[in-house]
Amino acid sequence: xxxxxxxxxxxxxxxxxxxxxxxxxxxxxxxxxxxxxxxxxxxxxxxxxxxxxxxxxxxxxxxxxxxxxxxxxxxxxxxxxxxxxxxxxxxxxxxxxxxxxxxxxxxxxxxxxxxxxxxxxxxxxxxxxxxxxxxxxxxxxxxxxxxxxxxxxxxxxxxxxxxxxxxxxxxxxxxxxxxxxxxxxxxxxxxxxxxxxxxxxxxxxxxxxxxxxxxxxxxxxxxxxxxxxxxxxxxxxxx
Ligand SMILES: Nc1nc2c(ncn2[C@@H]2O[C@H](COP(=O)(O)OP(=O)(O)O)[C@@H](O)[C@H]2O)c(=O)[nH]1
Ligand SMILES: [Mg+2]
Numbered sequence: 001x002x003x004x005x006x007x008x009x010x011x012x013x014x015x016x017x018x019x020x021x022x023x024x025x026x027x028x029x030x031x032x033x034x035x036x037x038x039x040x041x042x043x044x045x046x047x048x049x050x051x052x053x054x055x056x057x058x059x060x061x062x063x064x065x066x067x068x069x070x071x072x073x074x075x076x077x078x079x080x081x082x083x084x085x086x087x088x089x090x091x092x093x094x095x096x097x098x099x100x101x102x103x104x105x106x107x108x109x110x111x112x113x114x115x116x117x118x119x120x121x122x123x124x125x126x127x128x129x130x131x132x133x134x135x136x137x138x139x140x141x142x143x144x145x146x147x148x149x150x151x152x153x154x155x156x157x158x159x160x161x162x163x164x165x166x167x168x169x170x171x172x173x174x175x176x177x178x179x180x181x182x183x184x185x186x187x188x189x190x191x192x193x194x195x196x197x198x199x200x201x202x203x204x205x206x207x208x209x210x211x212x213x214x215x216x217x218x219x220x221x222x223x224x225x226x227x228x229x230x231x232x233x234x235x236x237x238x239x
Pocket of ligand 2: 030033034035086
């Protein structure tokens with residue numbers, strides 16, 4: 001990350017490091033973006049969002065939530081404050097008065113994000129619906145066209161509905177091919193060569209919460225890599 005951005009997004013005081021940044025969910029409608037964000041956001045509170053007791057309507061808008069994670073590296077207490085943005089899965093633009101479709105919400109995102117560059121882009125699909133996995137190509141291209149990916153962004157392929165999988169239509173091989181595809185497409189279209197550790201995949205269930213810990217871990221790793229936290233603490237040690 002270029003150092004002027006890092007200065008705005010990272011505060012270091014004695015033994016405290018605080019960093020902030022955006023985590024953006026994109027993918028088809030009804031794959032579980034909103035519920036995943038709710039589960040991440042309620043993580044520390046020890047509660048979780050049981051998907052079957054809610055009847056959330058389609059998110060024809062730009063949704064926002066946040067979560068805060070703490071960890072320790074050497075003598076430092078690291079606080080990651082991540083801002084979650086969920087973009088609607090409705091393609092194109094909505095008519096006036098009909099809320100926001102993807103293109104409307106992405107424009108709005110650019111106005112509200114201020115200095116919040118994207119540390120993790122979460123390409124979300126349902127493991128129970130292969131079309132939502134195939135459509136990630138469309139969503140990746142939208143993300144590329146809207147410059148949601150920069151030199152330090154990490155990409156997470158997130159499969160939801162793990163509880164709901166009857167047949168394994170989406171195999172682990174397909175997911176790892178997906179990772180390679182993402183890497184190639186980003187290189188081809190943006191000229192950004194992503195190291196393989198910046199692209200990962202996680203499977204979760206919002207119903208029974210399997211995998212939420214792992215997702216949380218992937219998001220914090222994304223921040224650590226984007227801010228080069230380890231390098232930073234070593235450097236600060238020498239000063
Ligand atoms: N069984 C199951 N249902 C889920 C899961 N995630 C989301 N849902 C349900 O799928 C529907 C769409 O979820 P939502 O979060 O609104 O999707 P979004 O349109 O991508 O934001 C809701 O009825 C959720 O209760 C999951 O992991 N397992
Ligand atoms: Mg939603």
